[in-house]
Amino acid sequence: MTAPALEITGLHRLFGGLPAVRDVSMQVPAGERRLLLGPNGAGKTTLFNLIAGDFPPSRGEIRIFGQNVTKKTAEQRTHLGMARTYQIITLFAANTLLHNVVISLMGLRTLRFNPLSDIRRQKTLWEEARATLAVVGLEHLADRRVADTSYGERRRLEIAMAIAQKPKLLLLDEPLAGLSADERRDVQHLLQAIPRDVTIIMIEHDMDVALAFADVITVMHRGRIVVEGNRADVVADPKTREVYLGH
Amino acid sequence: MTRTSRAQMVLSLVAIAALVAMPWLVTSDYYVNIATQIVIAAILAMSLNVLVGFGGMISLGHASYLGVAAYLTIYLTSHAGFGPLAGALAAIAATTVLAMLFGYLALRASGLGFLMITLALGQILWGIAYRWASLTGGDNGLGGPVRPHPFGVDLMNPTAFFYFTLIFLAAAFWLISRFVQSGLGQSLQGTRDQPRRMRALGYNVWLIQWLSFVFAGFWGAIAGLLYAYYNQFVSPQTLHLTTSAEALLMVIAGGTGTLFGPIVGAALVVILKNVVSAYITRWLMLLGIIFVTIVMFMPEGLVPGTRRLRGIMRKSQGSPTTQALPVTEERPT
Numbered sequence: 001m002t003a004p005a006l007e008i009t010g011l012h013r014l015f016g017g018l019p020a021v022r023d024v025s026m027q028v029p030a031g032e033r034r035l036l037l038g039p040n041g042a043g044k045t046t047l048f049n050l051i052a053g054d055f056p057p058s059r060g061e062i063r064i065f066g067q068n069v070t071k072k073t074a075e076q077r078t079h080l081g082m083a084r085t086y087q088i089i090t091l092f093a094a095n096t097l098l099h100n101v102v103i104s105l106m107g108l109r110t111l112r113f114n115p116l117s118d119i120r121r122q123k124t125l126w127e128e129a130r131a132t133l134a135v136v137g138l139e140h141l142a143d144r145r146v147a148d149t150s151y152g153e154r155r156r157l158e159i160a161m162a163i164a165q166k167p168k169l170l171l172l173d174e175p176l177a178g179l180s181a182d183e184r185r186d187v188q189h190l191l192q193a194i195p196r197d198v199t200i201i202m203i204e205h206d207m208d209v210a211l212a213f214a215d216v217i218t219v220m221h222r223g224r225i226v227v228e229g230n231r232a233d234v235v236a237d238p239k240t241r242e243v244y245l246g247h
Numbered sequence: 248m249t250r251t252s253r254a255q256m257v258l259s260l261v262a263i264a265a266l267v268a269m270p271w272l273v274t275s276d277y278y279v280n281i282a283t284q285i286v287i288a289a290i291l292a293m294s295l296n297v298l299v300g301f302g303g304m305i306s307l308g309h310a311s312y313l314g315v316a317a318y319l320t321i322y323l324t325s326h327a328g329f330g331p332l333a334g335a336l337a338a339i340a341a342t343t344v345l346a347m348l349f350g351y352l353a354l355r356a357s358g359l360g361f362l363m364i365t366l367a368l369g370q371i372l373w374g375i376a377y378r379w380a381s382l383t384g385g386d387n388g389l390g391g392p393v394r395p396h397p398f399g400v401d402l403m404n405p406t407a408f409f410y411f412t413l414i415f416l417a418a419a420f421w422l423i424s425r426f427v428q429s430g431l432g433q434s435l436q437g438t439r440d441q442p443r444r445m446r447a448l449g450y451n452v453w454l455i456q457w458l459s460f461v462f463a464g465f466w467g468a469i470a471g472l473l474y475a476y477y478n479q480f481v482s483p484q485t486l487h488l489t490t491s492a493e494a495l496l497m498v499i500a501g502g503t504g505t506l507f508g509p510i511v512g513a514a515l516v517v518i519l520k521n522v523v524s525a526y527i528t529r530w531l532m533l534l535g536i537i538f539v540t541i542v543m544f545m546p547e548g549l550v551p552g553t554r555r556l557r558g559i560m561r562k563s564q565g566s567p568t569t570q571a572l573p574v575t576e577e578r579p580t
Contacts, residue, residue, distance in 0.1 A: 052447060078449035090444045092437065103437050107449030111430035115462065118428045165449070 003066030005030045005169045005199035006051065011060030013043075013050055013223075020046040022223040024060070028216075030168075034201045035214035037234075039243065043223040044203045045087055048171055051201075052084050053077045064169060079108065081168035085158040085175055087203070091146045097157055098142040101129035104161040129164065136160040136190055152183035159190060170194070172202040176209055184209060211235070219243065262507075266413060270406040279405040280477075285510075285517045286412040287473045290419045292497035292509030294466030299495065300504030301427060302459050303439030304353075305362050307491045308369030311349065312464045314486030315372065316342040316471025318389060321481055322382075325391025332395070338475075339468045346464020350457045357442075369491055376483040388482030393475055402476065412473050419466055424506050426462065435459045496534075500541050502548025511549050 006028040013021040021043045028034045036044045050057050053074035062070050069077050092100050105125055106112045119125065133139045136156045141149060146157065155175060162170055175191065176184050188209050194200065204210040211217070217234040219227040221243035227234050234240050265272075270279050291313055298304040319338035323329040329337060353364040376383045383389055394402040402408045426432040437445045438452045445452055475481055484490065493516060501512025516534070524530035545552025 054443065054446075073451075074446040075449050075451050078447060084447055086444070090441055092440055092444075094440075103433065103445075104448050106430055106434065107445070109430075112434045112450060112455070113458065114430040115426050115432065115458070116422075116429055118425065119430055119433055120428060161448070 002030055003063070004028055005032070005065060006201065007063040007066075008051070009061045009063075011047070011050060011062065012058045013046055013055075014058045019223050021050060021057070024220075024223070024225055026218060026225060026228070028199060028201060030065070030199055031196050032199055033213055033215045034199075035210050035217045036201065036203045036220060037210070037217055037240075038220035041222075042220040042243075044220055045173060046223075047220070048084065048173055048201075048203065052082065052171060075107075078165070082171070083162040083165045083167035083169075084171035085162050085173055087173040087177065089151075089154050089158055091154060091157060091161075093147045094145065096143050096145055097133060097138055097149065097153075097160075098126065098129050100146060100157060101132050101160055101164050102126060104164045105129055105132075108165055132160050132164040133157075135163065135193075137186065152179050152186070155179060155183070155187060156190065159187070163194065167198060169199045170201070172200060172204075174203050174205065176204055176206050188213070270409060276405040279409050281517065281521050283405070283409045283412050283477060284521065285514045286409070286416045287470055287477060288494075288497060288513035288517050289510040290412075290416055290473065291467060291470035291494050292501070292513045293419055293423055293506075294463045294470065295494045296498045296503060296505075296509045297423060297426070297435075297459055297463040297466070299498050300502075300508070301432060301439065302435050302456060304357075304456065304460070305495070306353070306365040307362055307488065307495065308349070308353075308365030308367075309463075309467055309494050310486055310488075310490035311369045311372050312342050312346060312467025313471040313474055313490065313494075314376065314481065314483075315345055316468040317475040317478075317481040317485055318376065318383060320472050320475035321389050321391050321393055321479070324393045326389075331393070331397075334393075335395075335472055338472060339465070342468035342471060343461060343465045346461045346467070347457075350460035350464070354453055354456055354460065366488065366491075369486065370488060373483055373486040373488070376486050383483070386483065388480055390480040393479055395476070408477065412477070415469055415473060419469065420506065420510075423466070427506065431455065431458060496538065500538060500548060502550035502552065505548070505550045508548050508550040515549070 004027045006026070008024055008026050011021055011024040012019065024047060036047070038044050049055060051062060053069070053072060053076070057070065060070070061068060064077060064080050064082060067080060069080065092103060095103070102119065102125055105128060106119070111117060111119065111122065130139060130142055133142050136159055138153060138156055138160065141153060146154065149157070159172070159175060172191070176187055179187060184206065191200070191213065202210070202213065211231050214231065216228065216230060218225055219234060219240050226243055227237045227239050229237070269282050273279060291309070295306065295309045298306050298309070316338050319341055320334055323337055324331055324334035349365070349368050352368065353361050356364055377385060379385070394408070396402065400407050402411055434445070434450055434455045438450065438455055442452050474485065497512035497516050498509050499512070500515055501510065502508025515537070519530055519534050519537070523533060527533055541549060541552070547555065
């Protein structure tokens with residue numbers, strides 16, 4: 001039997017005395033599209049940060065593809081096949097789009113420790129980066145500085161940097177936030193084109209896009225999971241209306 | 248080739264030609280010695296720039312490597328019976344090991360914490376040099392005839408010694424410029440700009456910073472070796488906070504994160520310290536005024552500041568402009 005892409009057991013995180021995530025347990029099978037829903041302050045991004053290894057849980061256990069990663073660092077988890085995007089865009093503003101993707105690709109290669117090898121001469125690395133930009137429709141902007149691009153282009157670059165690493169588990173934190181209708185449609189197509197062997201967990205507030213995307217939905221409220229199931233079950237559940245829709 | 252890179256190449260060739268021809272251009276050994284001091288200071292500043300400019304790690308303890316390498320070179324060759332080559336290699340190796348230890352300790356913190364730890368470590372070494380008089384000579388310092396005679400060349404000759412140091416400057420410049428464009432150098436610059444993002448991309452931020460710290464310490468040790476050869480004397484002042492601050496001043500004045508900036512900064516500080524001080528008693532005040540002026544009009548330093556001014560002048564002649572957008576701001580939803 002294949003191990004789940006992500007398995008969380010009794011995860012708890014306190015900030016001072018305040019619990020941000022409370023006894024969360026969930027299992028995401030490989031290849032699933034999972035949506036995390038919940039109002040602001042529900043603990044969704046904190047849960048993402050715990051899964052990504054930005055900070056340790058106060059208690060509980062996280063397993064990625066069967067391997068216990070609770071005590072592993074963020075970079076060690078990335079080397080196990082996990083990638084993520086951020087709610088607040090985090091890019092290298094002074095560099096070109098192409099260079100940003102190159103930095104992403106280097107993260108999994110020993111080249112990152114080489115003090116002498118000029119990365120400008122790593123032809124295959126740059127070609128691979130250009131091909132990744134083509135996937136997200138940004139090839140024509142490859143040599144433009146990030147600082148000179150639009151918000152929507154930066155969102156797509158975030159996704160390009162994540163998929164460049166060919167992850168097995170992809171965490172997307174509000175990838176559609178702040179985008180126009182056209183930009184949303186573009187990113188939506190982009191996400192739908194990601195192969196099914198990549199497990200995706202996404203936080204998103206755009207209900208239409210999110211519900212169309214997800215196989216399973218997890219609704220969080222005040223750090224806890226309150227509803228979990230398929231689209232129809234979650235939408236029909238009165239708790240969803242209570243905590244997420246507010247009535 | 249772009250106009251900028253062509254201009255940089257021309258500038259580099261002029262600078263190299265001027266440096267090589269320098270002993271013929273000046274008539275006095277005094278000025279050759281000043282140029283030698285600039286070269287040694289430039290190597291120290293370039294090594295500190297690896298941390299400050301490319302790594303975003305502001306250190307106030309970089310004189311440690313200059314001082315320890317200088318003390319070891321003089322002690323080993325003049326007091327412990329080592330030959331010139333063995334003494335030099337042992338001094339550089341031991342100082343690099345010290346950088347490994349200091350890096351391990353200092354990188355337990357970042358930002359102000361990092362700065363304070365480097366300052367504290369530097370001051371501990373200064374205290375040891377000052378108080379352990381039986382080994383270091385205490386306040387009197389440690390002296391000895393340490394300049395070697397490689398391949399029969401008499402390095403007591405100022406011109407020969409200037410060229411000797413110039414070889415090290417060229418090696419430092421080449422290897423540091425290689426480092427900046429290398430995988431490790433690019434990783435270091437990434438950790439400077441977005442450490443959290445770099446971790447998420449699979450980079451071990453601590454290890455990258457530590458390796459770079461050791462690399463910087465190595466070049467600090469080379470500067471210390473040359474310092475010992477040049478002065479044939481070392482005192483606790485070499486390890487003092489003011490020496491570290493002076494190196495930091497060179498980097499900031501010339502331009503952090505640039506290859507030429509620390510060299511220009513080193514030239515500025517050494518010339519003010521040695522030449523101007525002969526005419527003006529309060530040269531430190533003049534140095535302060537110059538530094539404040541640079542910070543006011545070119546806060547990024549002389550080299551990038553000059554580049555920016557040239558860019559503004561070019562744009563005012565009719566070139567199109569581009570508007571930079573903020574990148575880490577979140578669009579309101």
